[in-house]
Amino acid sequence: xxxxxxxxxxxxxxxxxxxxxxxxxxxxxxxxxxxxxxxxxxxxxxxxxxxxxxxxxxxxxxxxxxxxxxxxxxxxxxxxxxxxxxxxxxxxxxxxxxxxxxxxxxxxxxxxxxxxxxxxxxxxxxxxxxxxxxxxxxxxxxxxxxxxxxxxxxxxxxxxxxxxxxxxxxxxxxxxxxxxxxxxxxxxxxxxxxxxxxxxxxxxxxxxxxxxxxxxxxxxxxxxxxxxxxxxxxxxxxxxxxxxxxxxxxxxxxxxxxxxxxxxxxxxxxxxxxxxxxxxxxxxxx
Numbered sequence: 001x002x003x004x005x006x007x008x009x010x011x012x013x014x015x016x017x018x019x020x021x022x023x024x025x026x027x028x029x030x031x032x033x034x035x036x037x038x039x040x041x042x043x044x045x046x047x048x049x050x051x052x053x054x055x056x057x058x059x060x061x062x063x064x065x066x067x068x069x070x071x072x073x074x075x076x077x078x079x080x081x082x083x084x085x086x087x088x089x090x091x092x093x094x095x096x097x098x099x100x101x102x103x104x105x106x107x108x109x110x111x112x113x114x115x116x117x118x119x120x121x122x123x124x125x126x127x128x129x130x131x132x133x134x135x136x137x138x139x140x141x142x143x144x145x146x147x148x149x150x151x152x153x154x155x156x157x158x159x160x161x162x163x164x165x166x167x168x169x170x171x172x173x174x175x176x177x178x179x180x181x182x183x184x185x186x187x188x189x190x191x192x193x194x195x196x197x198x199x200x201x202x203x204x205x206x207x208x209x210x211x212x213x214x215x216x217x218x219x220x221x222x223x224x225x226x227x228x229x230x231x232x233x234x235x236x237x238x239x240x241x242x243x244x245x246x247x248x249x250x251x252x253x254x255x256x257x258x259x260x261x262x263x264x265x266x267x268x269x270x271x272x273x274x275x276x277x278x279x280x281x282x283x284x285x286x
Contacts (some may be wrong), residue, residue, distance in 0.1 A: 035074045037064065046086050050134075051192055056082075114285075115170075133280055134191040135159055142194060144188035151175045155195050156183040162198060175214050176202045227272040235250050257286070 039057075041049040056062035057072060062082060064072035091114040142154035161170045170176065175197050185195045203211075218228040226233065237259055244257035258264065274281050 009065050035076055035079050037072045037074050037079070039072070045088065046082070054192065134193050135163070138189040138190070140190060141193070143187035144184040146180060146182065146184065147175070147178050150178055158199065158202075159193060159195060169203075170202055174212075176244075177215075200265060229272045229276045231272060231276055236275055239279055243279060243286075245281055247286065255286075 006219050031034045034220065039050050039053050043053045046053070053062070057064045062074065063078050064074045065074060094202050115122040137156060139154075139156050141159075142148045148154040151174060153173065158170060158176070161167070179199050181196055181199065183196050186192070189195065222228050225231070227236075240257040240259060244255055268286070270282065270285075274285075
């Protein structure tokens, strides 16, 4: 430990002897102390809702950066200021101390990530306590989902299945693969439940051989051709040049469509479906 700072503080332990709560660490020569914060724990200590803490982080009132395990790294000085505002002793929030040198701060966070990975595989899709407690089963997510009702499923049911231990049924279902991961469900959710992250885990737990075939084909095509439809580069370039000439003649004199131009200020991305099936739509976006 850095001399004179943080010595003698207690280490909190959860089930199985694992550390819980918030952890103290420093990097460099001890000049910067970082606190590993769990949103739910910090909110409980401050007497506010966890979404309030998330909004502080989002708005920059509480500067933080993401850490493994749905935690955040916050500088000790920033946490002290927040604690003073609420009349708390920041030392009372620290549950574990991590001495971190310049070459080991990454290792500490990787160890934390490794622990979380082991726990995830042990519990399959068992959600974290704060995720379970947030869901109100109100169905707002289902109302915003474009594939709600397909196969008799919707985001609310998917979350309830993870809560009720029906993870294998959800993994075996085709519905998670029909989800577009657009996050409209999360936009509609009043409690900020991480629905998309849950569905990503569902996909990741499925055997590779059982992943829908078109996804295999699309990925392989992207790696070999640069797009999922296999459009040759020379054909795409020729199409862009032809469309640019048409636009120059019809409405935009001097219009061009530069491709791979070094030093450009704007990057225009093209959905591969448009040059393949509906090239005239590209004029609208241009």
